[in-house]
Amino acid sequence: MARSTVGSRALDDLTATPSPGAEGPQLQRRTAKSRVDEWMEVDFKFGGSRIKRKALALVLLGIPGLAPLFFMTPALLTLNSNTFSVSVDDTLGTGAEICLFLCLLVSPMVTITGQHWFVPLRRWYGIMMACCAIGDATAASITDTFAGGVFGRLAGHVFTLMGFFMTMLVLPLLATGNPWAQRKLGKYWKLLHRLIYGIWGLLAAHLILLEGLGFQSGSDGSGFAGDGDPVFHQRFYQYSACSLFLLLLRLPPVKRWIAARQKEGRNWLVYVTIAPIFALFLFGFIFVINEEIFKGMDSFTEHPSAE
Amino acid sequence: MTQTYSAGARGQLTSGGVIIAAGSIVAAILVLLGLVYAAGTGARHQAALAAAGCEPGLSPSGQQCTTAQMLTSQYLAIATPADQQLAADVAGYDASEMHSVAAARAALTAQVVSENTFGTGLAAITFPPAMTPVASALLRDDQALAKLTAQQARSASLTRMRSFNRRVQAASATVQAGMKLIRKDL
Numbered sequence: 001m002a003r004s005t006v007g008s009r010a011l012d013d014l015t016a017t018p019s020p021g022a023e024g025p026q027l028q029r030r031t032a033k034s035r036v037d038e039w040m041e042v043d044f045k046f047g048g049s050r051i052k053r054k055a056l057a058l059v060l061l062g063i064p065g066l067a068p069l070f071f072m073t074p075a076l077l078t079l080n081s082n083t084f085s086v087s088v089d090d091t092l093g094t095g096a097e098i099c100l101f102l103c104l105l106v107s108p109m110v111t112i113t114g115q116h117w118f119v120p121l122r123r124w125y126g127i128m129m130a131c132c133a134i135g136d137a138t139a140a141s142i143t144d145t146f147a148g149g150v151f152g153r154l155a156g157h158v159f160t161l162m163g164f165f166m167t168m169l170v171l172p173l174l175a176t177g178n179p180w181a182q183r184k185l186g187k188y189w190k191l192l193h194r195l196i197y198g199i200w201g202l203l204a205a206h207l208i209l210l211e212g213l214g215f216q217s218g219s220d221g222s223g224f225a226g227d228g229d230p231v232f233h234q235r236f237y238q239y240s241a242c243s244l245f246l247l248l249l250r251l252p253p254v255k256r257w258i259a260a261r262q263k264e265g266r267n268w269l270v271y272v273t274i275a276p277i278f279a280l281f282l283f284g285f286i287f288v289i290n291e292e293i294f295k296g297m298d299s300f301t302e303h304p305s306a307e
Numbered sequence: 308m309t310q311t312y313s314a315g316a317r318g319q320l321t322s323g324g325v326i327i328a329a330g331s332i333v334a335a336i337l338v339l340l341g342l343v344y345a346a347g348t349g350a351r352h353q354a355a356l357a358a359a360g361c362e363p364g365l366s367p368s369g370q371q372c373t374t375a376q377m378l379t380s381q382y383l384a385i386a387t388p389a390d391q392q393l394a395a396d397v398a399g400y401d402a403s404e405m406h407s408v409a410a411a412r413a414a415l416t417a418q419v420v421s422e423n424t425f426g427t428g429l430a431a432i433t434f435p436p437a438m439t440p441v442a443s444a445l446l447r448d449d450q451a452l453a454k455l456t457a458q459q460a461r462s463a464s465l466t467r468m469r470s471f472n473r474r475v476q477a478a479s480a481t482v483q484a485g486m487k488l489i490r491k492d493l
Contacts, residue, residue, distance in 0.1 A: 082388040228352030231344060241337070248330045257323030273327050276335035283341055304384060 040117040054117045061121055065102070065128035068095020069135065071296030080302050085143040087304035090295035092136035093163070097203065098288055099129035101242050104200065108249030111258055112274060123177055126196070130174035137167040159209035166202045169195050200243070207236040232287045241284025245277045378434070379493045385428030386486060392421040404472075408465055415460035415468075422453035422482075438492050445485035452478040 040054035071091050075083035103125035110116060137154060144153040146160070155161040173195055175181070182189045215234040231237060248254055261270050298304050399414035426449045434442040455478050459471035 082384065086384060228348045228350070228354070229345070230351075232341070244330060244334060248327060251323070251326060253323030254327050255323070257327060273331050276331045276338055277327075279338050280334040283338060 036113075036115050037117050058118065058120055058124075061118065062124045065099055065125050068092050068098070068128075068132050068292065068296065071095075071292075071300045072135070072139075074300055075302055078302065081143050083299055083302050083304045084139045085145065085304075087295055087299045088136055088139040088143070090291065091299045092132045092139070094288060094292045094295065096129050096132035096136060097239070098285075098292055099125045099132060100196075100200065100203065101246065101285060101288070103129055103196070104246045108246060111249055111255055112270065114262070127174065127177055130170045130177075133163075133167050133170050134174075137164065157209075159206055162202050162206035162209060166199050166206065169199050169202070173199075200246075204236070204239060204243075207239050211235050233291070235288075235291075238284040238288050241280050242288070245274075245281035248277060249274075378432070381432050382429075382489065382493060385425060385432075389421055389425035389428070392424075393418060396421055404465060404469055406465075408463075408468070411465065411468055412460050412462075415456055419453050419457045419460060422449055422456060426450055426453065438489070441485065441488050441492060445482065445489060448478065448481045448485050452482050 040057065041052060043050040043052055044056075045051075046056075068091055072084075072088060074080070075088075103122050106119060106122035106125075110119065140160070140163075141150045141154045146153045146156045148156045153160075155164045173193060176185060176189065176192060185192060211234060213236065215230045215237070249258075258270050261267065295304075396414050396418040399417065400411055403410035403414060426446055429442065429446050429449065432442070452475070455471065455475055459468055459475060462468040462471065
């Protein structure tokens with residue numbers, strides 16, 4: 001009986017339309033957050049069938065995850081080993097980095113917005129990251145110019161060794177990234193999937209070993225200063241700018257602080273505090289996407305850029 | 308116990324606030340520095356072009372001046388695969404020139420394709436004025452070599468085909484010399 005009362009009370013909380021000033025801030029927030037998720041659950045007619053708004057939104061937000069593989073398709077169909085040799089690391093490697101960041105972005109966005117309709121994108125971008133990383137490693141093992149056979153091409157340098165480790169770690173995640181494996185592994189599934197944090201850390205090592213900590217000056221150093229922005233093209237700087245947001249919003253004290261402010265109805269304070277960190281994330285991420293688009297288009301037209 | 312829990316929770320809330328505030332301040336400073344740095348992009352771009360020996364004022368309107376680094380990368384992207392493919396085609400011809408007209412012709416036809424591909428790629432690169440004569444000469448030599456190889460491929464007999472060998476080798480050596488010159492200039 002008591003349970004039934006609690007259940008109906010909870011349902012009331014979610015469905016009730018609060019009159020201004022009559023309900024507390026907590027209920028208003030809860031209602032607002034559930035409204036977006038509920039709105040996304042509504043069907044609409046499309047070509048004689050009914051589709052959920054959420055499904056359409058997820059498809060549209062998920063399509064960019066295919067871009068890195070799409071960019072390499074012409075080179076694959078024409079077996080253009082030169083394009084693979086010169087630009088697969090930039091196209092699929094950067095693509096894997098983008099997908100990793102988008103995968104890691106989902107949890108912080110849930111923390112901030114309280115919405116859950118976009119959570120399936122975490123799995124999608126995780127799978128796309130794995131496909132890009134495996135594709136990159138496979139192509140590098142065949143077409144790279146490093147000595148030492150397949151293993152030499154994959155792990156002959158310390159930075160490629162880091163990439164190799166990342167690819168190895170991504171394999172169990174890809175294999176168990178499905179509901180069946182989730183059911184079978186039970187409580188160990190979440191533990192296993194924390195390997196993503198290992199991949200995130202190894203990416204930092206990979207980029208530091210690849211480009212160092214400095215940036216290009218004149219014709220020396222990493223990146224490409226041709227456009228006058230060598231700092232923005234330094235991959236480790238881009239990584240750091242993106243990671244600050246993704247890392248801070250995962251820290252339990254920060255999550256608790258955000259939850260407490262939301263409970264007080266002071267969401268504006270959360271947004272104001274987060275804004276500079278999110279701006280920094282966007283600042284770094286835009287240049288990662290810039291890299292992907294330009295190198296990707298070069299790969300797509302099979303005129304690979306070795307910059 | 309409740310008091311201890313509340314104190315702990317307050318402490319965690321405070322530490323969370325401090326962490327996020329510190330992160331926010333650092334991020335704000337970095338974004339501001341980034342914007343200030345971005346304001347100098349134009350000047351740095353001109354300096355980078357000038358450092359690469361490429362005068363922005365001389366480049367065609369609306370077209371970015373190509374730096375030496377970009378030029379090298381563009382050239383290598385066509386020269387390296389062409390070199391590798393030609394080496395394979397020449398080996399194919401050497402293996403069949405004494406006994407099979409069909410195989411020798413196929414190898415020579417492949418050579419013509421490789422030479423033409425290299426020529427097309429070379430013509431698409433915009434070289435700086437100082438390098439244009441060398442690049443044009445290399446393009447002419449490559450076209451001449453492709454024409455000669457095509458004539459050789461049309462030969463009806465192996466003897467007739469082999470009679471082209473010396474001339475093709477000489478033309479090929481000219482192309483190789485031109486390629487070396489370009490690499491030296493880059």
